[in-house]
Structures are given as structure tokens and as C-alpha cells.
Amino acid sequence: MNPADLSRTVVRAVRCAVEDGELGADVAVPGRVVVERTRPGGVGEYATPVAFRLAKAAGRAPGEVARVLARRLGQEPGIVSVEVTGPGFLNFVLPAPSAPLVIRDVLVLEGAAFLPVDIDIDAGLGLGLRERVVRESVLRLVRSQGGSQGGSEHGVTEGLSVAPLAKRDGDVVARFGVDAARWAMLCVPARxxxxxxxxxxxxxEGSEFFRVRYAHARSRALLSNADGLGFGPVVGEVDAPALLRALAGHPLVLEAAAHHRAPERLTRHLVELADALLDFQYRVLPQGDEKPSAAHRARLALAEAAGTVLAGGLALLGIDAPTRL
Structure with a gap:
């Protein structure tokens, strides 16, 4: 099991618990459960507060609901361990991510990031620059998760509180350029x-904005340099725990960013992914008299996938991903 499967597995556990009478007939099975990376200092690798969402309808405390689900989820072959913490949080440890599965999952997902998005979010509302930028990114994120297709754009962002730009900053687009200004507007919570x-x-390296775009450019340069050496990417197993972890968590980050209407979650994740790729890049190409091997081809495929994810993430933020910097 990979992180992208975990949300569906939790939904299935809820459905089975309801059908078997463990949670009560009044509990509505959610169509989607948000699973997120555990925060620093937390237990396990991933967590969900789904028990709080179900507790009232079940007529039970969140901790009791969580323990019912934990018993079921602990029997899933793709989950290493499940633990209930606090008043009812479910925490998970999953097996080490597999490069072929991670690459397959993220590349299927990234197709949504490049779909053309015709946004007329202003529509006479007289929105300020930052509010327009934030609302556009939120709408792209929601659409990437299959939401708001043909629905009201304003409904998606209704109630979203967006702090305006400070007057002291003046014309930030003229000073920093469109892409850098967008990054600064989106890398902090909207409020x-x-x-x-x-x-x-x-x-x-002192600029997170630069590191993200540079990491994408490096992934494309690696492909070009490998082509010059006569080999290309071939998906295979790779020993790159930090990069694989960042890539495996990408679908969950997108889902959480859309659910919470929080583009800053995506910017933080792109920085983590970029830093992991920049550390990994030195292992991709042959060194010295070394000949290209299956290991080099597999590493190149992983670097290519990471670059594609970076480009897709930047596209969701409305930011260009240049191939050279």
C-alpha cells in the first residue's frame, strides 16, 4: 500500500464498520477521508482525524470510534501499524515506498495539473491582486482533485479570508516578477x-523559490545529459528514501491543500521535494569511466518523475517551471 491508497482504505474501513453495526446506522460513510503526513514530533508517518467527523452520528467518543477503525485497519496487509493517539487521531506506518509504484501513481496524478484552466475568478467582484492569486490557486487545487467541475467557482472560495498586500510593498510584480511575486503570496496562509x-x-540556496525551480531545471538537464551518454530512464527500484518519501506523499499533500484551501501546504511540500532531488541528483549520472547501468537508468526515471511533479505543482500555483536557470 502507498499513501495514495490509504484514504480509500480508511473509507472502506468506515463503510464495513457501519455495515457490520459497529458504528451505528446513522453514520454517513464519507466519500473521501483526508490523510496527512504526521507533523514533526507526532506518531507514525500519516494521520487522519476522521473519528472526530464520525463521532457525533455514532453517539460515541472520537477515541472509541478511532479504536473501532484501528482494529480493522490493523488487519490490512499494506499497513505496518495503526495507533490511536490523543482524543481520537488515527496514526499509520506504511511499508517503505517502492520506486515503480510511486512513479506510476504520481505521474497519473500529475496529468490534472496541466489541464487548461479557464478562470474568471474576479467576475466583477473587484478583488485585489493577492486575493485573486490565492483564489485562482485554490480553484486549481480543487479541480485537480475532481472538484468544482462545472460548478460555481465562487462557491469553492466563498468564505476564504485573504489578507491583502501591504501598501509598503508597492508594485511587487514590477519589482520581483510575476512568478516570484506569486510564490511570496502563496507560501504563507491566506489570512x-x-x-x-x-x-x-x-x-x-538561500531562496526556496529558486531551489524549487532550479531542482526542476536540474531534472531536465539530467535527462539531456543522459541522452548525450546514450541512455534514458527506465523505471526500477531505487534506494532514495528521502526523495521517495516526498514523492509518495505528494498525492496526500494535494488532497489536503485542496480540502483546506491552503496553497501554502503545496509550496512547503515542493521545497521538501526539491531539496530531496537536489541531494539525489549527484547519484544519477555515471561518474568518471563508469558505464551507464540499470541503476543509473532507474535513478534517472526517479529524477524525471520528481521534475514532472515539481512542474505540475508549480503549474497549480500559476508559476512557470523553466528548463534552464
Whole structure:
């Protein structure tokens, strides 16, 4: 099992518990359960608060509901362990991610990021620049998860509180460029005022914005250089735990970002993914007199997938992913 399957597995456990009478007939089975990466200091790798959502209809405390689900989920062959923490959080440990499965899952998912999105979010509302940027990104995220197709765009973002740009920052687009300005507007929660500094213009590791786009450019350069050496990507197993973990968690990040209407969750994840790819890149191509091997081809396929995910994530933010920087 991979993280993308975990949400569906939890939904199935809820359905079976309801059908078997363990949670009560009044409990509505959710169509989707948000599973997120465990925060630093938490238990396990992934967690969900689904028990809180079901507790009232079940007439039971969230902790009791969580324990009912934990007993079922603990029997799933693709889950290493399940633990209930706090008043009712379900926490999971999954097997180490497999490169072929991770690549397959993220590449299927990334197709949604590049679908053309015709957005007229302003529609006479007189929205400010930052509110328009945030609402557009939220709408792209929701659509990437299959929501708001043919529905009301304003319904998706209704009630979203967006802090405007500070007057002291002036014309941020003219100063930093469209892409860097968008990044700064989206990398903090919508209710917070974004900060602009010359770090956005920095072409080095001190800029998260630069690192994300540079990592994408490096993935394309690796493909080009490998082609010059006479080999291409072939999906296979790769020992790259940090990069595989970041890629495996990408579908859950998108789902959570759409659910919470929080593009900043995606920006944080893209930084994590970019840093993992930049650390990994030195192992991709043959060194010295070394000949291209199956291991090099598999590493190249993983680097290519990571670059594709970075490009797709930037597209959801409305930001360009250049092949050279």
C-alpha cells in the first residue's frame, strides 16, 4: 500500500464498520477521508482525524470510534501499524515506498495539473491582486482533485479570508516578477500578510523559490545529459528514501491543500521535494569511466518523475517551471 491508497482504505474501513453495526446506522460513510503526513514530533508517518467527523452520528467518543477503525485497519496487509493517539487521531506506518509504484501513481496524478484552466475568478467582484492569486490557486487545487467541475467557482472560495498586500510593498510584480511575486503570496496562509524581500531575487540556496525551480531545471538537464551518454530512464527500484518519501506523499499533500484551501501546504511540500532531488541528483549520472547501468537508468526515471511533479505543482500555483536557470 502507498499513501495514495490509504484514504480509500480508511473509507472502506468506515463503510464495513457501519455495515457490520459497529458504528451505528446513522453514520454517513464519507466519500473521501483526508490523510496527512504526521507533523514533526507526532506518531507514525500519516494521520487522519476522521473519528472526530464520525463521532457525533455514532453517539460515541472520537477515541472509541478511532479504536473501532484501528482494529480493522490493523488487519490490512499494506499497513505496518495503526495507533490511536490523543482524543481520537488515527496514526499509520506504511511499508517503505517502492520506486515503480510511486512513479506510476504520481505521474497519473500529475496529468490534472496541466489541464487548461479557464478562470474568471474576479467576475466583477473587484478583488485585489493577492486575493485573486490565492483564489485562482485554490480553484486549481480543487479541480485537480475532481472538484468544482462545472460548478460555481465562487462557491469553492466563498468564505476564504485573504489578507491583502501591504501598501509598503508597492508594485511587487514590477519589482520581483510575476512568478516570484506569486510564490511570496502563496507560501504563507491566506489570512496572513505575505512578506517580500530581496531573497526572492536570490539565485542560490538561500531562496526556496529558486531551489524549487532550479531542482526542476536540474531534472531536465539530467535527462539531456543522459541522452548525450546514450541512455534514458527506465523505471526500477531505487534506494532514495528521502526523495521517495516526498514523492509518495505528494498525492496526500494535494488532497489536503485542496480540502483546506491552503496553497501554502503545496509550496512547503515542493521545497521538501526539491531539496530531496537536489541531494539525489549527484547519484544519477555515471561518474568518471563508469558505464551507464540499470541503476543509473532507474535513478534517472526517479529524477524525471520528481521534475514532472515539481512542474505540475508549480503549474497549480500559476508559476512557470523553466528548463534552464
Amino acid at each position: 496572513e500578510t505575505p512578506e517580500f524581500s530581496d531573497r526572492l531575487l536570490l539565485q542560490g
